[in-house]
Amino acid sequence: DSGVTQTPKHLITATGQRVTLRCSPRSGDLSVYWYQQSLDQGLQFLIQYYNGEERAKGNILERFSAQQFPDLHSELNLSSLELGDSALYFCASSVMAGDYGYTFGSGTRLTVV
Amino acid sequence: KNEVEQSPQNLTAQEGEFITINCSYSVGISALHWLQQHPGGGIVSLFMLSSGKKKHGRLIATINIQEKHSSLHITASHPRDSAVYICAVRRGSEKLVFGKGTKLTVNP
Numbered sequence: 001d002s003g004v005t006q007t008p009k010h011l012i013t014a015t016g017q018r019v020t021l022r023c024s025p026r027s028g029d030l031s032v033y034w035y036q037q038s039l040d041q042g043l044q045f046l047i048q049y050y051n052g053e054e055r056a057k058g059n060i061l062e063r064f065s066a067q068q069f070p071d072l073h074s075e076l077n078l079s080s081l082e083l084g085d086s087a088l089y090f091c092a093s094s095v096m097a098g099d100y101g102y103t104f105g106s107g108t109r110l111t112v113v
Numbered sequence: 114k115n116e117v118e119q120s121p122q123n124l125t126a127q128e129g130e131f132i133t134i135n136c137s138y139s140v141g142i143s144a145l146h147w148l149q150q151h152p153g154g155g156i157v158s159l160f161m162l163s164s165g166k167k168k169h170g171r172l173i174a175t176i177n178i179q180e181k182h183s184s185l186h187i188t189a190s191h192p193r194d195s196a197v198y199i200c201a202v203r204r205g206s207e208k209l210v211f212g213k214g215t216k217l218t219v220n221p
Binding site for chain 1: 146148153154155156157158161199201208209210211212213214
């Protein structure tokens with residue numbers, strides 16, 4: 001157990017639907033990162049939050065949004081789902097913003113049918 | 114051309130062999146990470162490097178900033194080392210850019 005908890009582990013949903021992925025960072029970590037891993041694109045950075053505020057944005061679609069709550073857990077919302085959104089979604093946390101190393105969760109496998 | 118290139122894409126070795134995985138990047142970076150992704154999908158951070166060399170058990174990571182190149186070495190490889198090894202670079206922002214990964218299979 002890495003200390004980063006992601007739920008659910010697996011999710012199957014239909015095109016056009018909306019889902020929410022949840023991440024609880026390791027105790028003491030203030031920064032949360034979301035990544036998408038698809039077969040054709042590999043791992044891609046989506047977005048980062050630090051202590052409740054958005055810190056950096058990567059290749060995140062407008063249909064996707066995220067937030068970090070006062071208790072530091074984060075949620076990634078994916079809407080108007082398309083087949084191409086099927087992927088592994090990873091959350092990682094670190095102590096601070098900046099390069100302090102990362103602890104990854106086990107991922108949520110999203111399948112859009 | 115990808116910003117981060119790894120070689121080889123696939124590597125098969127016999128137990129006990131010395132293994133080297135290479136990573137080259139095309140831009141200036143603030144740090145380089147080596148990650149291990151197990152067959153089940155989970156990702157573990159192995160090393161974070163900004164210069165020189167780091168060692169952890171049978172794993173050694175080196176980086177040459179001038180040549181924009183890093184290597185991950187595994188000594189006395191074991192079947193449990195079978196995984197995908199991913200190189201990622203940080204370019205001053207919070208964003209990590211990832212290589213495509215090297216799939217390592219170590220046969221007993």
